[in-house]
Amino acid sequence: MFWVSIATAILFFSTGSVLYTYFLSQGYYVDNSKNLASGINNVVSPVGNGSGFLSYFIAGLLPIGITGLILSAIFASTQSTVSSGLSALANSIVVDFIAKFKPNTPDRTLALISKLLVFIFGTLGILFGNVLISTKQDDLFNYFTGFIGLLNAPTIAVFLLWIFTTKTNWKGALVGFVFATLVGICIWLLTQKFITPNGAVFSFSAAWLTMITFSTTLILGYSVSLLLPTKQNDLTNRAYWTRSKEFIELMKLEEELDIEEKRKNEKAILELQVQVNHLTKVVDSQGHQPNSLGY
Numbered sequence: 001m002f003w004v005s006i007a008t009a010i011l012f013f014s015t016g017s018v019l020y021t022y023f024l025s026q027g028y029y030v031d032n033s034k035n036l037a038s039g040i041n042n043v044v045s046p047v048g049n050g051s052g053f054l055s056y057f058i059a060g061l062l063p064i065g066i067t068g069l070i071l072s073a074i075f076a077s078t079q080s081t082v083s084s085g086l087s088a089l090a091n092s093i094v095v096d097f098i099a100k101f102k103p104n105t106p107d108r109t110l111a112l113i114s115k116l117l118v119f120i121f122g123t124l125g126i127l128f129g130n131v132l133i134s135t136k137q138d139d140l141f142n143y144f145t146g147f148i149g150l151l152n153a154p155t156i157a158v159f160l161l162w163i164f165t166t167k168t169n170w171k172g173a174l175v176g177f178v179f180a181t182l183v184g185i186c187i188w189l190l191t192q193k194f195i196t197p198n199g200a201v202f203s204f205s206a207a208w209l210t211m212i213t214f215s216t217t218l219i220l221g222y223s224v225s226l227l228l229p230t231k232q233n234d235l236t237n238r239a240y241w242t243r244s245k246e247f248i249e250l251m252k253l254e255e256e257l258d259i260e261e262k263r264k265n266e267k268a269i270l271e272l273q274v275q276v277n278h279l280t281k282v283v284d285s286q287g288h289q290p291n292s293l294g295y
Helices: 002-025 050-061 064-101 107-134 140-164 170-190 206-227 245-263 266-284
Strands: none
Touching: 002 050, 050 064, 064 107, 140 170, 140 206, 170 206, 245 266
């Protein structure tokens, strides 16, 4: 999965680089694509930003058949992305909240709630799209990176604090997350065109917003945890730096077991399974005794 992400990123950046080079070689001022439309068969109106490079190229320079295939691929990938996103949102609420707090809820009811949530989130998505159109927002990439900076970056930072540090507590994580999110919202709003009659207060790339909220959560979350110590349970095998030798060995054995299962080596599978079961019992007995760590 990691290598697929790397290959996808390289493909996307390579496409943008090729388009940038092509239009630059044709004499266009590519840093502001307002002048692109007039030179490409007058097929589309200018959008005023670099987001129009690919659309101009597809509509004006590619053969009709290839254009149709690309448009079909775009619609198909969009549909796949939207459907998986809606499904993930609905399942997260159903599994993490409804099924957890009401475990006896029938499957039929859970399925109905899931469908209702998909409908609600889909409707909200359509309404949000109409808001973008009505407010004449033309750069969706900045919106996408902005939302990542507002929501995903602080969340990932909290997870990293928990995985790679032993002194982070819930107080520090909560303060860091909330403060970074509020700072990110303020910065994001001030860079939007609809915030004042004269447009954005200042120009600020949404990519920097991700770095700001991420680093703010890390620094503030860890600092507050040191200043406001709490009593925690034993962190053995619950953070990267507190892994026991048995836990590390168990991870290695499970990787070897996966390899042997793919090879269908029954003898090796049985031997490894015995070792895995033994180490699993040892690891399960570790890290369950509460103590007063003082942080």
